[in-house]
Amino acid sequence: MAEKLNDITRKEALDGLIKSGWSPVDGRDAIQKQFKFKSFVRAFGWMSSVAIIAEKMNHHPEWSNVYATVNVVLTTHDAGGLTDLDVTLARKMDALAQ
Numbered sequence: 843m844a845e846k847l848n849d850i851t852r853k854e855a856l857d858g859l860i861k862s863g864w865s866p867v868d869g870r871d872a873i874q875k876q877f878k879f880k881s882f883v884r885a886f887g888w889m890s891s892v893a894i895i896a897e898k899m900n901h902h903p904e905w906s907n908v909y910a911t912v913n914v915v916l917t918t919h920d921a922g923g924l925t926d927l928d929v930t931l932a933r934k935m936d937a938l939a940q
């Protein structure tokens with residue numbers, strides 16, 4: 843099972859993600875980001891690509907879509923907080939949204 847990030851790995855990983863628009867969630871060991879696309883088709887296409895990756899990782903986002911906006915929260919339920927899996931998935935989401 844994935845292990846919760848320790849203080850050092852956490853700072854290193856979160857610094858980078860915060861620069862790219864992720865932020866901590868109040869009251870939970872989780873990160874969130876709002877992705878905005880040019881259209882519903884772009885948003886849903888991105889979600890489809892992410893879904894395939896998430897399924898392969900067996901690591902699934904909490905997310906919601908309204909038209910061209912997708913709100914994402916990442917955390918590892920099994921570990922009760924942030925792990926490497928969240929950092930990896932966040933980076934893949936960012937790369938696919940470029």
Ligand SMILES: C[C@H](O)[C@H](O)[C@H]1CNC2=NC(N)=NC(=O)C2=N1
Pocket residue numbers: 900901902903917918919920921
């Ligand atoms: C049973 C199953 O493997 C687990 O529930 C997996 C599935 N996807 C998951 N996704 C996320 N984000 N966190 C988890 O802990 C998790 N666990």
